[in-house]
Amino acid sequence: MNQPELPGHVAVVGAGLAGVSACEQLRELGYDGRLTLFGAEPHLPYDRPPLSKDLLLGKQTTADVALRPADWYAARDIDLRLSTPVTAIRPDEGRIELTYGRTEPVDAVLLATGGRPRPLPVPGGDHRAVTVLRSLDDAVALRDRLGPGVRVGVIGAGLIGAEVAASATVLGCVATLIDPAPLPLERVVGTEIADLLHSQHRINGVRVLVGAVASVEDLGGPVRLHLAGSDEFVDCDVVVVGVGIVSDDSLAATAGLAVDRGVLVDAAQRTSHPRIFAAGDAARPTGPDGPLPNVEHWESALHEGKAAAAAIIGAPAPTRPVSRFWSDRYGWHLEVVGEFRGEVVLRGELGGESFAAFALVDGRCVGAVAVNRPVEMKAARRLIERGLPVHAGRLADESVDLRSLVIGRANTVDRTRAGGPR
Ligand SMILES: Cc1cc2nc3c(=O)[nH]c(=O)nc-3n(C[C@H](O)[C@H](O)[C@H](O)COP(=O)(O)OP(=O)(O)OC[C@H]3O[C@@H](n4cnc5c(N)ncnc54)[C@H](O)[C@@H]3O)c2cc1C
Secondary structure, three states: OOOOOOOOEEEEEOOOHHHHHHHHHHHHOOOOOEEEEEOOOOOOOEOOHHHHOOOOOOOOOOOOOEOOOHHHHHHOOEEEEOOOOOOEEEHHHOEEEOHHHOEEEOOEEEEOOOEEEOOOOOOOOOOOOEEEOOOHHHHHHHHHHOOOOOEEEEEOOOHHHHHHHHHHHHOOOEEEEEEOOOOOOHHHHOHHHHHHHHHHHHHOOOEEEEOOEEEEEEOOOOEEEEEOOOOOEEEEOEEEEOOOEEEOOHHHHHOOOOEOOOEEEOOOOEOOOOOEEEOHHHEEEEEOOEEOOOOOOHHHHHHHHHHHHHHHOOOOOOOOOOOEEEEEEOOEEEEEEEOOOOEEEEEEOOOOOOEEEEEEEOOEEEEEEEEOOHHHHHHHHHHHHHOOEOOHHHHHOOOOOHHHHHOOHHHHHHHHHOOOOO
């Protein structure tokens, strides 16, 4: 490829959050070259979090979940090509391939191809009653199958599985949630909070089973899920599999770029080829010791799209925000920021309508988990970003406005009256 100072044509492959975020940032940074956003799906780029929540519940329509209105793209001179999958990239020739052998010249490519749901690798796992939830089409099809009395088996009690079980229950379905892990999310939020979250399923009428599904038996429409190593079975009209995703690194792999369960990228979203970048669920970060765990959350895709845009045109990299994700179930808005390790300080009553738990290491907040406490979570994020010392007692004290800790006032009081932060 030519190495112009600014690429003349940037192709963004994948019209999801990371791709749209990159296009927006390229224009905001003043890039005025040709910009094409290729989307394999026929829909306007849309947001995925509502698919397992408000869209499934019928509170949002397909139009509501669009990331941007249709005229937003034209207004920014972004050539949005829907139903146009990129079938190959040829980085050294400066071309991408589309269907029917068509090719287009490009100077830089951002791979924002997301991920594909892992299939259920058991006999009968491809039965028509068994579905996944990744795309808008998946969500609409699932919504049409849910209703009072419908028996829904949810395999995998991670974030999406938990949300599907909760939404199905609200819709009057008879839900069974199956996972080999007794406490999903334990590694991320600790035992106590994981237990509390998981117990909400039972409290709300979901049957919770610990185990692995070994096979899916056809009952002539409905299916019977058999659990490994037990006589237990579950009869279902619909089965939703939520056992994680596989990052879509196929274009990069075929082009000979470095991949390892995701397109390997550095901190600036650069791949092993100087004109190819990757962001979002498709990308896997690397550190000094090799590949790091994949991050498959909304805020990460948003940030990585922006970071890739900056890298493509040689602009300074934006600061990486503290990691954050959220999940909604049974009226609980769960938020997790940073890393939950070290000393745990509770604010509010665990299991009450709302609470927050902060993780402190050496007197500084490194992570937090909260249910229905957005103000606290914003403050926790600032505390982590700024590395400010905090006093555990102040964090726990409901009468202390946490925003004051962020600007240091209450901590100053701590230092003089309570001996200062640990
Ligand atoms: C149901 C659901 C609920 C979620 N809820 C939450 C939540 O509550 N909180 C949270 O933090 N995160 C949540 N997430 C995760 C979050 O939505 C994702 O991390 C985010 O959408 C990733 O964005 P992305 O742009 O990397 O990938 P995607 O959104 O997957 O977009 C990639 C796009 O690329 C397209 N594509 C693939 N290959 C090609 C090709 N060759 N040519 C052209 N286009 C191609 C795909 O069709 C797809 O539209 C949820 C995800 C799902 C599925």
